[in-house]
Amino acid sequence: MSSYKAPLADMRFALFDVLDAEAQFQRLGFTDATRDVLDAVLDEAGRFTETVLAPLNPVGDREGCKLDVSTGAVTTPAGFRQAYAQFVDGGWAGLTSPVEFGGQGLPQLVGVPLKEMIDAANLAWGNFPLLSHGAIEALLHHGESWQQEAFLKPLVEGRWTGTMCLTEPHCGSDLGLLKTRAEPNGDGSYSITGTKIFITAGEHDFTDNIVHLVLARLPDAPAGSKGISLFVVPRERVAQDGSTGERNAVRCGSLEHKMGIHGSATCVMNFDGAQGYLVGAPHKGLMGMFTMMNSARLGVGLQGLGLSERALQNALRYSRERLQMRALSGAKFPDKPADPIIVHPDVRRMLLTCKALIEGGRLMGYDAAMQGDIAANSNDAAERELADAQAGFLTPIVKACLTEWGVECTYNALQCFGGHGYIAEHGMEQLARDARITTLYEGTTGIQALDLLGRKILAMKGAGLKAFLARVHAFCEENAGNESLAEFVGPLRETATRWQQLTMQIGQRAAGNADEIGAASFDYLMYSGYAVLAYWWARSVAAADASTHPQAFKDDKRATARFYFARILPRTLTHSAAIESGVAGLPELAVEAV
């Protein structure tokens, strides 16, 4: 099987050397979030994920979840339930939730390395607590106070878990088409009827109750997406006084057979007049769901990051051990029967691609969470607004790029193993299969691209991009005279300038033909991801140089940054050319089969 060691050194570099997290947390009023506390959290999270979750990863893949069709009960793989109990006992469930509901009140950013470690150790297992987080967010922002009282405490403590019930067989990306109905019962509750599919953690054996957040239509709902309401529907009924009652009319009808994440229960959920309560205003359910989605999208981005990290660690180890052929420039280990394959430049290319995307991507993901913390906690309204715009702007980039790179990194890492990567024994093929879901769920890459370009850039007049570019330009200004950073600052500035030009060009074209948005969206998204990473790699070198880390650490960051600028950033040339070709280069395809 594949091994996993939490990359605490690079996580600390990202948090403390680059993002200055301790000072930021103190400034935002998280007085408990001191370096000592954070270091202890990281160490403990590393221990828990390495020793409890990681060994269960192949078990989950092999065993999968099992449904008892006569009762609708789902049994999770051996050890999953016990690991969840340890997770709850360790206080991990409520790490970043409000103290008033039993949480530890730490910044969201502190939950991010934990999430990365969980996903690297055991993605399928990590899907069970993931959705609770979204449910908590939705109830915190949109729930009535009795709902918060009744549902939040057990969710925060992890005694119950949550789900997001959006998708139906005929609608995924287009929720306006959904058919699930909600009939008022006259007592403040509603009867929910319909079928939801692809419900992660819809049923399992971890907890006494499961809290479904369900999108449905009220009888007087307008058609389309303006007629969707959000309901909370617990598996075991919950009265307004918080007391738990009989079993609700919701049941798992089947489990999907999937390419990967076998240990994750992906359920068809049948609601057959199940009792639920309206969350937020009638017909405004998509608002609540967006709250859950943004949190989940960042989470899925971290899944891509975690899988990439684990894949790279194993590919590095294998490339150091596997002896095969001699370096073209002459034997490097003449006393061995052959050189380790890591001496071959093409193997290094694959490994360094992973390393550059992971370490840069880590900063991109962590910073997006930091912007969320600033948006929620700063005393300065203007700062809150800038941070909120950036968090919204970065979310689709983080989700899409970290997952696309997750697919790429697990591909490259498997490739280093040659044919051995394709057999189950080494665990690399599981990582590749598991990674494949991440560019699909919580909105495909195409949906993220439309969210970025259509909503975050064009509809919101590029507020997030402008705020981010201001940081890039400020960094370039600050370091304009810095000889040792010149090799990065110049190309970074050019990349940013080109980014602005491309944005304007698309905006002008889209004014004439809205299809120009869809024609540019994917390449614009990827361009943005590589531009963001160029910024973080330049800042990484600056932060490493300014740190007290050993020279070898600084050299490593600089070498990886050089690789990034020489070998990865030029991908923007291709994306830029594709964007410029516009919709004219994308011929129509016959809607009727020929």
Next chain:
Amino acid sequence: MSSYKAPLADMRFALFDVLDAEAQFQRLGFTDATRDVLDAVLDEAGRFTETVLAPLNPVGDREGCKLDVSTGAVTTPAGFRQAYAQFVDGGWAGLTSPVEFGGQGLPQLVGVPLKEMIDAANLAWGNFPLLSHGAIEALLHHGESWQQEAFLKPLVEGRWTGTMCLTEPHCGSDLGLLKTRAEPNGDGSYSITGTKIFITAGEHDFTDNIVHLVLARLPDAPAGSKGISLFVVPRERVAQDGSTGERNAVRCGSLEHKMGIHGSATCVMNFDGAQGYLVGAPHKGLMGMFTMMNSARLGVGLQGLGLSERALQNALRYSRERLQMRALSGAKFPDKPADPIIVHPDVRRMLLTCKALIEGGRLMGYDAAMQGDIAANSNDAAERELADAQAGFLTPIVKACLTEWGVECTYNALQCFGGHGYIAEHGMEQLARDARITTLYEGTTGIQALDLLGRKILAMKGAGLKAFLARVHAFCEENAGNESLAEFVGPLRETATRWQQLTMQIGQRAAGNADEIGAASFDYLMYSGYAVLAYWWARSVAAADASTHPQAFKDDKRATARFYFARILPRTLTHSAAIESGVAGLPELAVEAV
């Protein structure tokens, strides 16, 4: 499950409109290979693969092969054995083998669309006959006449199948390390002892005998790759008079658990003093193996092509049926609840990427086979030499690019299905898992890249590249005044010129540091693939315009070519930048873990 329809129209366009195959075959002396005969072969191959093999594809994935450890016998999935009997009865096994051994003596190129169809219909099944082809080639070129008499006829007729036994646990790419021993028995036969892994079709229930071609060391063998000999080792012993005797001491020890191609038997083969015969000269076994490998590499390239075609067909169908959201430029089907997703430019981008890579890649693969036919059959020695150089030059490009694009196309096609692509029901995830082996076996992409740049370009002074470029420049010259092709000819000429410059640049650098070869090899390979496709797309438009096909067909080829030049060819910008950065942009990675 996914469906499959043999793309006969585009295959005919490639063979007859672009490659002028009928005239070429006649010129090369294949008097039977008339258009009528070839049309009948294509029609029958389509019927066989669509109706017999394609329905067994999900069966093979679900059931896999099963080993009886007490006997070493392997049972293939339900229906596989019967399908093979139909294949043999239909005369497919010997389609391109010499008439004197029971074959039909058709050109190799005629076997190529058949192979593409087989792999698209059922890749795992296709692996059983694939290796016979390599064994036949090795025995034809290197076997003694009694060996040809004894082994070739049953192999050609398909009554027996063949294998290639190269890999051992500690060596794959580096065969110089292999340990399997061959001791002379004093009667002209040898006793073979050792363990081989990853042996495709090493054991099965299709045929009465299996002919293993095995690399092993003679007692007096020099160390390394100059001490490897090739042996033919049948499962049931074969005497020099061709009579079959008792069971040989070779046995399947276990089956690998793989990510995909579950229906293909990937065996650990234990040779325990098995009786075998030397094929070719002592210590020259790698020569014979290279003969097998070249044929197998072209075959694996076609696997990537076939999977891409099937994936695209299903993604096209789904994108036409699935209703989700409205076109950004306004509803295209206002009477339906939503527009089919094919109206979205980003969905078109994914589909057109597949289409451009498949139709261009088909010509690339078919032309490589045609060069092989010319090299083997032309009366003109100079033409044979040019064709042989091109076949050798194109083989690693075909193998690596068609399989990398196979991974990309199955990725894109699955992505069109959204979450539905990830579940087994639609069959898309099987295509993605099956495709994943193709960039690994028969030499990884990295190995192909070294073969291309190190052997075919630098060691062989670029003879194949020069011959190919001569065709490109001749086409550009011929069409210099052709207004309607100008949009393609200009960029094609630039791409070719740049290709030459990059080749010279790498050659100069490599003279100073051999590691420059490995640093450039992958990007050079991919650059070459996109350059070759630019040529075929330009020629496709020219051939379509000159044909009697309906205008819609011509328009479709031109539109797809435009897409290729606008959206895919710019990938050469990234590869070119990576090549230019050289080994300096690829920092060393510590060989010892830190």
